[in-house]
Amino acid sequence: MNKKFGNFHAVRDLTLRVFPGEVFGFLGPNGAGKTTTIRIMVGLMKPTSGRVLLSGKDIAQQPVEAKSILGYISDRPYLYEKLTGQEFLEFVADLHSLDSGEGRRKRVTELLEFFDLQSWSKELVESYSHGMRQRLIIAAAILHRPQILVVDEPMVGLDPKGARLVKRLFFELARAGVAIFMSTHNLEIAEEMCHRIGIINEGQLIALGTMQELREKAQSADDRLEPLFLKLTGEAGIREFMQGFRF
Amino acid sequence: MDAWLILLQPKIIALRHRLRQPARGSFLKPLILACLAVSFWAFTFWAFQRVLLYFRGVELFGDLLAAKLMGMILLTFFSILLFSNIISSLSTFFLAEDLTLFLSRPVSLDRVYYARLAETMTHSSWMVLLFGLPVFLAYGWVYQASCNYYLVFACALIPFLIIPAALGALFSMILVNIFPARRTKDILFLLSIFFAVSLYFLLRFLQPERLVNPDSFAGLVEYLSALSAPSSAFLPSFWISEAMLPYYQDHQAPSGFFLGLIWSTAGAMVVFGNWVFRTLYFAGWTKSQEARRARLTQSPLIDGLLRLLTRPLNVRARALVVKDFKSFFRDTTQWSQLILLSALVVVYLYNFRVLPLDKSPMPTFFLQNLLSFLNMALAGFVLSAVSGRFVFPAVSLEGLSFWIIRSSPVSLRSFLWSKFWTSLIPLIILGEVLIILSNTFLKVTPFMMVLSSATLFFMTFGIVGLGVGMGALYPRFKVENASQIASGFGGAFYMILSMTFIGAVVTLEAWPVYTLFMAELHHRTLSLWEWAGIFLSFSGVAILNALAVVLPMRLGLKNISEMDF
Numbered sequence: 001m002n003k004k005f006g007n008f009h010a011v012r013d014l015t016l017r018v019f020p021g022e023v024f025g026f027l028g029p030n031g032a033g034k035t036t037t038i039r040i041m042v043g044l045m046k047p048t049s050g051r052v053l054l055s056g057k058d059i060a061q062q063p064v065e066a067k068s069i070l071g072y073i074s075d076r077p078y079l080y081e082k083l084t085g086q087e088f089l090e091f092v093a094d095l096h097s098l099d100s101g102e103g104r105r106k107r108v109t110e111l112l113e114f115f116d117l118q119s120w121s122k123e124l125v126e127s128y129s130h131g132m133r134q135r136l137i138i139a140a141a142i143l144h145r146p147q148i149l150v151v152d153e154p155m156v157g158l159d160p161k162g163a164r165l166v167k168r169l170f171f172e173l174a175r176a177g178v179a180i181f182m183s184t185h186n187l188e189i190a191e192e193m194c195h196r197i198g199i200i201n202e203g204q205l206i207a208l209g210t211m212q213e214l215r216e217k218a219q220s221a222d223d224r225l226e227p228l229f230l231k232l233t234g235e236a237g238i239r240e241f242m243q244g245f246r247f
Numbered sequence: 248m249d250a251w252l253i254l255l256q257p258k259i260i261a262l263r264h265r266l267r268q269p270a271r272g273s274f275l276k277p278l279i280l281a282c283l284a285v286s287f288w289a290f291t292f293w294a295f296q297r298v299l300l301y302f303r304g305v306e307l308f309g310d311l312l313a314a315k316l317m318g319m320i321l322l323t324f325f326s327i328l329l330f331s332n333i334i335s336s337l338s339t340f341f342l343a344e345d346l347t348l349f350l351s352r353p354v355s356l357d358r359v360y361y362a363r364l365a366e367t368m369t370h371s372s373w374m375v376l377l378f379g380l381p382v383f384l385a386y387g388w389v390y391q392a393s394c395n396y397y398l399v400f401a402c403a404l405i406p407f408l409i410i411p412a413a414l415g416a417l418f419s420m421i422l423v424n425i426f427p428a429r430r431t432k433d434i435l436f437l438l439s440i441f442f443a444v445s446l447y448f449l450l451r452f453l454q455p456e457r458l459v460n461p462d463s464f465a466g467l468v469e470y471l472s473a474l475s476a477p478s479s480a481f482l483p484s485f486w487i488s489e490a491m492l493p494y495y496q497d498h499q500a501p502s503g504f505f506l507g508l509i510w511s512t513a514g515a516m517v518v519f520g521n522w523v524f525r526t527l528y529f530a531g532w533t534k535s536q537e538a539r540r541a542r543l544t545q546s547p548l549i550d551g552l553l554r555l556l557t558r559p560l561n562v563r564a565r566a567l568v569v570k571d572f573k574s575f576f577r578d579t580t581q582w583s584q585l586i587l588l589s590a591l592v593v594v595y596l597y598n599f600r601v602l603p604l605d606k607s608p609m610p611t612f613f614l615q616n617l618l619s620f621l622n623m624a625l626a627g628f629v630l631s632a633v634s635g636r637f638v639f640p641a642v643s644l645e646g647l648s649f650w651i652i653r654s655s656p657v658s659l660r661s662f663l664w665s666k667f668w669t670s671l672i673p674l675i676i677l678g679e680v681l682i683i684l685s686n687t688f689l690k691v692t693p694f695m696m697v698l699s700s701a702t703l704f705f706m707t708f709g710i711v712g713l714g715v716g717m718g719a720l721y722p723r724f725k726v727e728n729a730s731q732i733a734s735g736f737g738g739a740f741y742m743i744l745s746m747t748f749i750g751a752v753v754t755l756e757a758w759p760v761y762t763l764f765m766a767e768l769h770h771r772t773l774s775l776w777e778w779a780g781i782f783l784s785f786s787g788v789a790i791l792n793a794l795a796v797v798l799p800m801r802l803g804l805k806n807i808s809e810m811d812f
Binding site: 079 | 562563565566569570573574577578646647648650651652653654655656657658809811812
């Protein structure tokens with residue numbers, strides 16, 4: 001897949017495959033092309049060339065079918081400000097044509113309780129904090145039990161309790177066979193949660209594999225992801241820079 | 248540089264960037280806007296100089312009429328400025344995103360006040376100033392005023408703009424402190440009603456129509472006293488009017504006194520406003536951060552009603568309709584527009600009710616039906632204005648939340664058509680109420696009643712199709728409120744196209760209606776050629792309506808489908 005904005009090549013020859021039950025971490029420095037890739041994957045942008053298949057369904061050719069098995073957690077907490085949390089979930093359930101029976105009502109209530117939003121469910125979204133919005137977005141993304149979950153910065157705005165909740169949720173979803181594609185800047189989370197990691201820099205995939213495979217590629221004996229990431233993205237000189245910088 | 252000017256720097260720099268880097272693409276946008284502005288200017292100047300020349304020709308009262316007109320215009324401007332400043336100051340003082348930045352920096356509250364006051368004044372005044380200038384230039388031109396007239400005007404104008412800005416800020420500060428929680432937007436709603444009612448009273452009290460009809464006064468003395476009666480000696484509009492009078496008419500008035508009055512009042516208002524600001528602002532700003540609850544639209548009754556009304560729709564379309572309905576009625580800025588719309592409809596119908604048809608030299612029967620025909624266009628224009636405000640912004644109002652629709656399993660075609668149908672039904676109801684009631688007041692023939700109702704019914708499809716389609720062709724997802732969407736380039740372009748469409752439909756129907764009408768009047772049968780012409784004209788109307796729906800909807804759909812979001 002390729003994506004160009006004028007002369008700027010945002011994503012270059014990216015080829016990736018994520019498997020059911022896998023948590024895939026997509027890492028890269030700011031402006032590397034992570035969010036552009038994700039926005040193409042979920043149908044918010046068109047690639048300049050190439051295609052995205054979700055369980056064999058082309059997001060550009062069969063958008064409705066592809067999106068019906070997809071859950072997307074955006075890093076931008078923009079929601080319908082004038083709906084309440086519960087109404088928003090009901091709205092998303094309708095977009096996915098979920099049966100409006102008792103089962104759906106139970107599912108909505110369960111999710112509101114799971115994300116600790118029950119007491120706020122009748123309040124307008126405009127009064128929600130950033131973390132509450134993020135929890136509502138996550139609840140909406142898994143409401144229809146998607147086969148694929150695409151996540152852009154899952155922990156933005158979440159408190160430690162919320163972050164732990166989300167980690168546990170992702171493990172459970174992966175165990176249930178959901179493919180999770182997750183972009184994050186938080187290397188500890190990536191290290192802890194992801195089965196495989198892809199590192200993108202200046203629009204190109206520069207590394208792909210398990211932690212062990214990345215270590216081999218970077219010829220590093222370090223167990224942690226951070227030095228590996230800095231080495232692979234050419235930002236290892238940051239320590240020397242910081243030493244020379246006076247605040 | 249003074250600190251309050253530094254606070255204005257981001258706005259000034261942003262404006263400079265916008266002016267230096269006009270919209271990408273063609274010159275079309277600035278060209279159309281410039282043409283519209285110049286045409287409006289030229290027309291206003293022409294119309295006013297005609298009126299003033301006419302007044303100058305009227306013996307005894309001419310100059311008095313011109314002065315009275317000046318007073319009325321200034322009073323109207325003052326009212327508009329006051330209202331517009333209240334609305335603007337709510338945004339600039341309490342809702343603007345950059346306030347968090349300023350209030351967390353070591354900037355004194357005085358500086359924040361002056362900077363925000365200047366911003367409020369600029370926001371509220373530039374449009375009134377721009378559209379008002381040709382009026383004052385026309386006065387100077389017709390009365391061949393010396394350059395002193397323009398100097399005094401410029402000198403009096405600045406405090407004339409400052410006073411409503413300071414008053415507006417003061418008023419909004421008090422309101423925000425009185426109303427609990429995040430009710431600032433609700434206040435807009437109240438203000439709109441207040442403004443509409445005030446404007447109505449203002450117009451009724453001024454009774455401009457009586458001034459050109461001296462017969463309606465009992466005697467010459469009463470007429471003269473009505474003309475020379477000041478609107479109110481305590482209003483800045485009166486002071487500026489009196490300050491300018493000696494410079495365009497042969498009239499003795501203490502111009503310096505009035506200039507002094509208006510400048511000292513402006514200064515006092517700013518100082519007093521600053522004092523109130525320091526006392527009330529922080530508490531008000533804190534209150535404006537709180538949340539509000541939706542009450543009415545969460546009631547089971549409303550939910551049940553919505554479910555009933557949307558039963559024929561499929562589940563996804565229903566979800567979109569319910570979401571739009573709730574968002575619309577919970578947004579108080581939208582209600583205020585609805586109230587103003589209702590006032591517009593009442594005034595529209597009232598005008599037909601009080602039309603003095605019997606006083607016209609033309610036969611009443613002919614005039615009634617002619618007016619009814621023209622009424623189709625007028626009702627179309629009303630629908631077009633309403634559509635410009637409510638239908639055109641429908642797609643843009645999804646805002647940055649549009650990612651939810653784009654990443655959900657709803658086709659953009661269904662999304663766009665759901666916007667079409669939900670806009671169409673209320674607009675058809677409004678249009679039919681307008682046309683049927685006004686035709687009833689006119690007592691038109693059944694033929695005209697059927698024709699105009701049917702024409703408006705189908706024309707509404709075109710108006711809505713153009714609105715939704717062009718709204719998708721020129722979406723503005725990043726603006727904060729609907730009025731900004733409607734006032735942009737796309738909104739202006741939509742209004743032009745919509746008016747052209749209505750004009751074309753009415754023109755196409757003019758000949759066949761006239762032919763049918765005359766044949767009925769003279770009890771004669773139509774020839775084959777005439778029937779063929781009528782058929783062709785009505786086919787043209789049908790094709791035009793279909794094109795107005797299909798073309799913009801297709802182009803809009805293509806645009807949002809290909810748009811990177």
